[in-house]
Amino acid sequence: MSTRTVLVIGAGKSTSQLVNYLLDKSQKENLKIIVGDISLENAQKLVNKHPNGNAISLDVFNEQQRTQAIDNATIVISMLPARFHIEVARDCVKLGKSMVTASYISKEMQALDKEVKEKGLVFMNEIGLDPGIDHMSAMQVLDRIRDNGGKMLLFESFTGGLVAPESDTNLWNYKFTWNPRNVVLAGQGGAAEFIQEGTYKYIPYQRLFRRTEFLEVEGYGRFEGYANRNSLKYRSVYGLDDIPTLYRGTLRRVGFSKAWHIFVMMGMTDDSYNLQETETMSYRDFVNLFLPYSPTDSVELKLRHHVKIDQDDLLWDKLLELDIFNPYKKLGLTNATPAQCLQRILEDKWTLAPNDKDMIVMYHKFGYEINGQRKQIDATMVNIGEDQIETAMARTVGLPVAMATLRILNGEITTPGVQLPISKEVYEPILKELEDYGITFKEYDVPYLSYNPHSTGG
């Protein structure tokens, strides 16, 4: 077997375990791993002088550099921010290389499908955590139910990137384990859309964090889920066109959303305009921007009154913990948006400490009818990181990407085109191998979650 060269573009947070996995297999599988990043230093850190690895400086917008690196590769993994994949993808088509990403398939990427198929290449996307493990673990159970003759009635799926119980030290039960900006902006850009018992439902951003549902995970207690924008996106892809209930959500610990709703109501998560004088603005002054003027009343009482927080409501302590009423702490940001200011304040308290661990939680509900009976399977996955490098997030995003890459190289995943991991050929072996890395789902037979007891007669 001749040496196969894997080009990994982008040496960000989520790439470390992906590269480790490939380097660990490199001897046996005859792999050479080239890690290319705009920062040579970052790429070198990941390769860590491994004999089968090589770090290169790679600017994805330098066409010559990019084309040459791709031309030298057998297969390409792009771990760049999603909007940059298309540059790489176009070269891969041209140069006849298969490609793997953990990102949602963009319109531009989808448009390459015909050419990719014609050249017999595999462009596997959405094979990280969410999207990725959610697709695979859901399709595995959906296919099994349907193969047994079941008819799907309900599918709900929730994922959360959270902090591990042993590192859960604040009142929000939350720390930034991923891009803080995405957390602050979560849910913006359109109403959440889903379908429940055959009825379309829409939740506008201003109600999103008040329309949560609770979920229990064995051994980990209670979580809450709020709706994702795009619950109906995979209806056809999953073969669920006629399903009466379809809902996708994001998990937080109980109480997070109700407190976060305060920021939404106040307008502090708005990223659409810039404030004045945020360089020298105190946290307290920032809060006061969004409250009526008063020469005498305190910012605290104005906030309590404005968003109706009772004297004995514990969510008040969540706000105090963030020190948002501090008149001395300065934002230190130039003409920032409200969202950027809020992020700055949250980073004081929600940044992982050196020994903190993160936690991924995934929860699927599958309601179905078989032989005239209504049943439900709940499936849960919890994964806890080792440290701040080997995070659960980097592991669950990076490992499926690496595993898919190796299987494409080895001719085990062969269906050509712009793909996502919903066929047995892909999800069966990868979910199996993920178990070796502690990424496992527990399944529970539970009573069917009936939103409509009358129509079910029970």
Add this chain to the structure above:
Amino acid sequence: MSTRTVLVIGAGKSTSQLVNYLLDKSQKENLKIIVGDISLENAQKLVNKHPNGNAISLDVFNEQQRTQAIDNATIVISMLPARFHIEVARDCVKLGKSMVTASYISKEMQALDKEVKEKGLVFMNEIGLDPGIDHMSAMQVLDRIRDNGGKMLLFESFTGGLVAPESDTNLWNYKFTWNPRNVVLAGQGGAAEFIQEGTYKYIPYQRLFRRTEFLEVEGYGRFEGYANRNSLKYRSVYGLDDIPTLYRGTLRRVGFSKAWHIFVMMGMTDDSYNLQETETMSYRDFVNLFLPYSPTDSVELKLRHHVKIDQDDLLWDKLLELDIFNPYKKLGLTNATPAQCLQRILEDKWTLAPNDKDMIVMYHKFGYEINGQRKQIDATMVNIGEDQIETAMARTVGLPVAMATLRILNGEITTPGVQLPISKEVYEPILKELEDYGITFKEYDVPYLSYNPHSTGG
């Protein structure tokens, strides 16, 4: 005096009294009025066979038609939707014609300023009601206070297009007297920004209709105002760069905003996405889209619970009056946005009856310091329409446009460039003449509205 030709482009609602004014003066002033509209019929209606008028068919996107009509004119009035002015404006520059509009100065329009000045032309904009009469009436008082040595401390300005008391027959005390779509979308597109006692304040859309203030107008009772998006837009234009309090708002009758807030919270004013199956959807089903699913609970109770409307809250009757829970009335719109559906429902109840009259209300507050004393002038204007053609809106928008046009023709308004009506040369004669048409302001000396009693010592 040779005949002067006035070209009026656009024969919409607000153009009728403008054209009447010019036709009435045509004999004495030696005017010929050409009304051009894409609908010849609409143009003919306005001209009404007047010997000094002429109706033409004019498509503003037909370059030849447009250029020729402008070339034949002495001066051009554009009453088109604001985004179409620029086509006319570029021709006017090229062909050396002055121009008048009632719209906000766009960036593209402003960019013509240098050329317009070089050619010695007057492009008078923002000379309708709001913008227009608001600028003129505010500047008149501001200039007077400052000419007398006063220092401005506060300027607040409110305008509302409402229904006249004798036609005020519903619980919302509101009917559509202008473009309903603009009413449904009011306040969207960014936080409202203003300054109060030297402190910047921001109100996000989701709180806009809960941060109102009350205003009394002698003989007309109480109104409420909510903040406009752009309160700071005219700070420099009005010479108020250092003013501690500057606020612009929209007027409604008391209670409107609190009830409207329900629609905002529910997501019914969202215009950013399209719903499914709105053709056959009932009003009741539309409301239910935004409420949690329940097989048993009524849409009524779910709404009450979701947005916390008490059993004895009168705003409930406002909702019932709109018949929003009717399961039989269908929307009849194809894949409409929530905002379009809401507009459809409101049009049932808020459309003016044949004999209904509209009402314009404007309210300015001027706080200032003079000789060590703090004082305040409040100025109010109320104008009531005659019928559905001669509305207060058409009168207050159209007459200032017509008056400015005649004064430019007669060399009384001469300052060249892209202008708005803030100089004495413009506002003094026009405000004076508007009085002949019943558009008058009442001024009241009132105690200074102190938001900050401690710093004022009182």
